Amino acid sequence: MDPSHFHPYALPVTAAAPPPVYLPPPAREVPFRFTGNAKDYFRIWIINVALTLVTLGVYSAWAKVRTKQYFYRNTWLEDNSFEYLADPIRILKGRVIMAVALGLLFGAQYYSLPLYLVLLGLMVLATPLVVVKSLAFNARNSAYRNIRFSFMGNAGEAFGIYLQMVLVYAGTCGMGYPYAQWRLTDFVVQRHLYGDERFTWSTKSHEYFAIFLMAMLVSVPVYAVAVGLMVGMTVLEGAESEAALLPLGLFYAGSLVPAGYVRAKMANALYSGVSIGPHRLVSDQRPWDVIKLYVTNALAIIGSLGLLVPWAKVRLARYRAEHLKLVAVGPLRAGSYDLAGHASAVGDAAQDLGDFDLDVGL
Amino acid sequence: MIELSATYYDGKSSDGTPVTLRFEPGGPLRIEGLLEPLEVAADAVRVAPRLGDTVRSLRLPGGASCEAIDNDGVDALARALGQGRRSGWIHRLESHWRFALLALALVVAVVVVGIQLVIPKLAEHVARNVPEELAYDLGRGTLATLDEALFSPSQLPEDRRAGLARAFDGIASVFPDLPLRLEFRRAGFPNAFALPDGTVVVTDELVTLAERDEQVVSVLAHEVGHVHHRHSLRMALESSSVALLAGVVLGDATQLVAVASALPAVYANAHYSRSHEVEADTFALAYMDRSGLPRRHFADMLEALQRAVSGSREPGKSYLSSHPPTSDRVRRFRQ
Numbered sequence: 001m002d003p004s005h006f007h008p009y010a011l012p013v014t015a016a017a018p019p020p021v022y023l024p025p026p027a028r029e030v031p032f033r034f035t036g037n038a039k040d041y042f043r044i045w046i047i048n049v050a051l052t053l054v055t056l057g058v059y060s061a062w063a064k065v066r067t068k069q070y071f072y073r074n075t076w077l078e079d080n081s082f083e084y085l086a087d088p089i090r091i092l093k094g095r096v097i098m099a100v101a102l103g104l105l106f107g108a109q110y111y112s113l114p115l116y117l118v119l120l121g122l123m124v125l126a127t128p129l130v131v132v133k134s135l136a137f138n139a140r141n142s143a144y145r146n147i148r149f150s151f152m153g154n155a156g157e158a159f160g161i162y163l164q165m166v167l168v169y170a171g172t173c174g175m176g177y178p179y180a181q182w183r184l185t186d187f188v189v190q191r192h193l194y195g196d197e198r199f200t201w202s203t204k205s206h207e208y209f210a211i212f213l214m215a216m217l218v219s220v221p222v223y224a225v226a227v228g229l230m231v232g233m234t235v236l237e238g239a240e241s242e243a244a245l246l247p248l249g250l251f252y253a254g255s256l257v258p259a260g261y262v263r264a265k266m267a268n269a270l271y272s273g274v275s276i277g278p279h280r281l282v283s284d285q286r287p288w289d290v291i292k293l294y295v296t297n298a299l300a301i302i303g304s305l306g307l308l309v310p311w312a313k314v315r316l317a318r319y320r321a322e323h324l325k326l327v328a329v330g331p332l333r334a335g336s337y338d339l340a341g342h343a344s345a346v347g348d349a350a351q352d353l354g355d356f357d358l359d360v361g362l
Numbered sequence: 363m364i365e366l367s368a369t370y371y372d373g374k375s376s377d378g379t380p381v382t383l384r385f386e387p388g389g390p391l392r393i394e395g396l397l398e399p400l401e402v403a404a405d406a407v408r409v410a411p412r413l414g415d416t417v418r419s420l421r422l423p424g425g426a427s428c429e430a431i432d433n434d435g436v437d438a439l440a441r442a443l444g445q446g447r448r449s450g451w452i453h454r455l456e457s458h459w460r461f462a463l464l465a466l467a468l469v470v471a472v473v474v475v476g477i478q479l480v481i482p483k484l485a486e487h488v489a490r491n492v493p494e495e496l497a498y499d500l501g502r503g504t505l506a507t508l509d510e511a512l513f514s515p516s517q518l519p520e521d522r523r524a525g526l527a528r529a530f531d532g533i534a535s536v537f538p539d540l541p542l543r544l545e546f547r548r549a550g551f552p553n554a555f556a557l558p559d560g561t562v563v564v565t566d567e568l569v570t571l572a573e574r575d576e577q578v579v580s581v582l583a584h585e586v587g588h589v590h591h592r593h594s595l596r597m598a599l600e601s602s603s604v605a606l607l608a609g610v611v612l613g614d615a616t617q618l619v620a621v622a623s624a625l626p627a628v629y630a631n632a633h634y635s636r637s638h639e640v641e642a643d644t645f646a647l648a649y650m651d652r653s654g655l656p657r658r659h660f661a662d663m664l665e666a667l668q669r670a671v672s673g674s675r676e677p678g679k680s681y682l683s684s685h686p687p688t689s690d691r692v693r694r695f696r697q
Contacts (some may be wrong), residue, residue, distance in 0.1 A: 017436065040414045047455045049611055050465035054473045058611070067454075067613075073416035080378075080429075081417050143380060146371030146419075146427045195376060243645055299441040306612055307466075333376045334426075 022140035025330045029282075035081075038311040044070055045310040061092035071313075077144065078332060085148075086141040094134075120238035128158035139157055139192060146333050153191035161187050178208035185270060194276050195334030203273030211265040219258035226251035253295060260291030271324060278329040285323045293319055364442050366435045370396060375423030385422075385430060387442050393428065412453040464470035469611060474567040476607055477630050482637065485599035489592040497595055498541050498559045505545065505561055516546035518566050526569070529579045530562070533586050533649065540589055544582070552670055554578075556585040558594035571666050587645025593638040597631070604630040628682065635684040645693055659694055661695035664688050 006123040018175045048063035072082040105123060132155050139151040165180035182205040189201040229250055264285040271283035296314035326332070370393060381395035391407055393400040398481040408421040417694050418436050420428045440446035455461045489497070516523065523546055534542040541560035562585045564578065566678045572578045588594070604627050643660075650657055653697035668688045685691075 016549075036414075043459070044414065044456045044460050045613075046465045046469065047452070049613070050468045051452075053469060060610070069413055070416065073413065083419060145376035146373050147376045164493055211691075299653075301612075309612060335375045336373060 024157070027188075027327050027329050030078055030326040030328050030332070032321040032324045032326070033076040034072060034074055035076060036314050036317060038314045041070060041314050042310040052276055058092065061088040063093060064088070066089055071317055075317070077326060080145050081145075084141060086137070086174040090137075094137075125159075128162050129155040132158045135188065135191075147336055149195075150193045151188075151191055152193065153187060157187065157191075173232070178212045179205050182208040189270075189274055195336055197277035197334045200275045201273045202275070204267050207269045208266075210336040211262060211269060215258045215262045216266070218261055219255070221324070222249075222254040222257050225254045226254040252298070254292045256298060257291055259286040260294045261293075264290035267323075277334065279332065280327050283323060283324050284329055286318070289319065363437070364439050366430055366432060366439055367421070368428040368430040369617070370428050371426060371428070373427065377431075383429065383430075383439065385439055385442055386480050396399040400467050403473075404443050407445075408434060409443065409445050411446070412437060412450065414456070427617065473607065473611065477604065481600055481603045481607075482596075482634060485596040485603065486591075488599055489595040492592070492595060494541075496540070497592055497654055504557050505563065506557075508563075513549050513565075516548055518546055518569055518671070522569065522575075525575055526564075526578055526582070529575065530582050532653070533579075533583055536649070537590060540586070542586060542589065552667055553582045555594075556583055558589075558592070559562070560589050562586065562589070568667075571670055572663060573666070576655055576659040577663040577666070580655060581651060582665055583649040583655075584642045584646040584660070586649075588638065589640035591638070591641050592646060593642070597634060597638065600634045601627065601631050632682050632684055634661040636686050643694060647694065657695040657697075659691045664692050664695075 044066060048059070048066065051059040051339045052063050063084050065084065068086070069084040072084040072255060075082050101123065105116065105119050108119050132151070132153050135153065136151040139149040161183055166178045168176040168183075182203070185203075186201055189199050192199040264287040267285050268283045271281045274281045293316060297308075297315065298310040301312055364383075367385040368381055370381040370385050371378050379396055381393050384392040384394060385404070386602055389410045390401040390403055393402065402422050412418060412433055415433060416432050417429050418433060419437070419470055420430070420439075422428065437446065437450075440450075450604045455465070474613045484588040511535045526546075527544055530542070530544040545561055545568075547565055549565040549567065552565060552571045554562065554568055556562050562582060564582065564585075568581065569578055578609065630664070646660055647657065649655075650660065665688070
C-alpha cells in the first residue's frame with residue numbers, strides 16, 4: 001500500500017512553489033492509561049466468584065464479560081476507553097459445547113479405546129478451528145470508539161501453521177520453540193484489523209530466539225540452586241513435611257525470574273513490532289520491574305489466601321498499560337471494515353465458540 | 363425530561379461528536395448536536411449494564427452508539443426507558459462493601475464446607491455407584507509400568523509366599539465381589555499398596571521386616587480396605603474437584619501464579635489421603651477382630667516400618683503428610 005495514502009496533509013502547491021513535497025504530519029506519543037483500582041475490582045471479583053459458585057458455574061459467563069469489560073473500560077487511549085461487547089449467552093453456549101466435547105472424550109476412554117482415539121484425533125484436528133473462531137469472537141467483540149476489531153485468519157491457514165509448528169518443534173527437539181512461537185504470533189497479529197486498518201508486524205524471529213537464549217542462561221543457575229536445595233531438604237526431612245515446602249517455594253520463586261524476564265521481553269518484542277495503519281505501538285516493560293511484580297504478586301496472593309488476586313491483576317494491568325504507547329502519525333481514525341466493501345465473513349455465525357483465551361506470547 | 367451529555371459514534375468511522383440526549387417518557391430518544399437531530403425509538407436503545415464507574419454505551423439501531431460517563435444520568439435514562447431493572451441489582455451487589463463481605467463469607471463457607479464435607483461425601487457416593495467394570499479398570503497397566511521402572515521379581519521362599527497367599531485368599535473369600543489378587547515384588551524398600559483394579563502388591567522387604575506372617579496379613583487387610591472403599595477412584599474425584607473449585611475461586615490468577623492453585627490442592631489432597639488411611643485402618647481393625655487376629659500385629663508392623671524408614675525419630679505432625687502420624691494409628695490397635 002502507498003504510505004502517502006495515509007498522509008492527509010499535503011503542502012499547498014502554487015505556481016512558484018518547488019515541486020510538491022509530502023510532509024508526514026509529526027509523530028506524537030499517545031500513552032495508554034489504566035484507571036481501574038483494586039477496591040472496586042475486589043467487589044466485582046468477589047461477587048463474580050460467589051455468584052459463580054451459587055449458580056454452579058452458569059454465572060461464569062457473565063463474570064467473564066464483566067471482568068473483561070472492567071479491564072477494557074479502564075484502559076484508555078486519548079479520551080476513549082475500550083469496550084467489550086460479548087453476549088454472555090454466547091460465551092455460555094461456547095462453554096457448554098466445550099464441556100460436552102470434553103465430557104464425551106472423558107467418557108469414551110472407558111467405553112472404547114478406538115472411539116476415544118478417534119474423538120481425540122478429531123479434537124486435535126479441530127484445535128486450529130477453535131482457536132481461529134475464538135480469536136475472531138474476541139476481536140469482533142472488542143471496540144474502540146464504536147469501531148470493532150476483527151480477525152480474518154481462517155482455519156485452513158491456522159491448520160497449516162500448527163502443522164509447521166509441530167514439524168519445527170519435533171524436527172529440532174524443541175530448540176525451534178521460539179520460531180514456532182514467532183510464526184504463530186505473526187499469523188495472529190497480521191490477521192487482525194481495527195476497523196478497516198490492518199495490523200502489521202515487523203518483529204523478526206531472531207529477536208524471539210535471543211529472548212529465549214537469555215532466559216535459558218538466566219534460569220540455569222536459578223534452577224540448579226533450587227533443585228539442589230530441594231533434593232537436600234527432601235533427603236534430610238522427608239518429602240511429606242512442611243520443611244519440604246521451603247525449597248519448593250524457592251523453586252517457584254526462582255522460576256518467576258526467567259518467567260518475568262521472558263514476559264517483559266516478549267511483550268516488548270510483540271507490541272513494539274505492531275503497526276496499525278500509520279501508527280505503531282511501543283512497549284517498554286523492564287524485566288526487573290516485571291520480575292518484582294510477579295514475585296510480590298505471588299507472595300501477596302499466597303499470604304492472603306487468594307484475597308489479593310484482584311489487587312495483583314489490577315497492578316499488572318496498570319503496569320502493562322503504563323508501559324505501552326502509540327506513536328501516532330496524524331489523527332487516530334479508522335472506518336468500519338464492513339463499509340470498506342469487504343464481505344463480513346467473520347460474521348455472527350462464527351461467534352458461537354466463544355471464549356478461549358489465547359495469550360499469545362504474553 | 364431527562365438530559366444527558368454524551369459522545370455519538372456512528373459506527374462507520376471512529377470520529378465522535380459531542381451530543382445531548384433528551385428523553386421525555388412516551389416519546390423517542392432525541393440526539394442533538396449532529397448535523398440534524400436524530401430520533402430513536404425508545405425501545406430500540408440498549409443501555410449497557412453499569413459496571414463500577416466506567417464509561418457506558420447506549421447502543422442504537424444500525425450500529426451507532428453513544429458513550430456517556432455520567433453513570434447516575436445514564437441510570438436515570440435507563441429507568442425512564444424501562445431498562446436496567448434486570449442488570450441493576452448486580453451493580454448494587456458490586457458497589458457495597460457489605461455485599462462484598464457477605465459474598466466473601468459465602469465463598470469461604472463454600473470452600474471450607476466443600477473441601478471438608480461435600481467433596482468427600484460426593485466422591486464416596488459417586489465412587490460407590492460407578493459400575494464395577496469401570497471402577498476396577500482404572501489401574502490397568504499400572505503394575506506393568508511399575509515392574510519396568512521399579513520392581514524386580516520376588517525372591518521370597520516359595521513356602522512363605524504360599525502361606526501369605528493362603529491368608530490373603532481368606533480375606534478375599536469374605537469379599538467375593540472384589541477382584542482381589544496378591545502380587546510379591548522386590549523393590550528395595552518395605553511397602554505394600556493396593557491398585558484400583560484390586561491388585562495388592564507387597565514387597566519382599568516388608569515381608570522380611572515382619573517378625574511373623576500375622577503382621578503382614580494385617581497390612582494386607584488394610585490394603586484390601588483401600589480396594590473395598592475404592593480409594594483410588596475417590597482420590598481422583600476428590601483432587602479433580604478441588605482443582606475445579608480452585609479454578610473457579612482463583613480464576614485466571616492460576617496463570618498468574620501457578621503455585622497459588624497448586625498449594626491448596628496439595629494440602630487438600632493430603633487431607634483426603636489421611637482420611638482414606640484412617641478408613642482402611644478401621645477396615646483392617648474390623649477384619650482382624652472378626653477373624654480373631656490380635657490387633658497388636660498391625661501396631662507392631664507399623665512400628666517396625668517406622669523404625670525401618672526413619673529410625674527412632676517420629677516425624678512431626680504435618681498437614682502435608684499422606685498418612686496420619688504412626689503413633690496415632692498404633693494407639694487404635696493397642697486398645
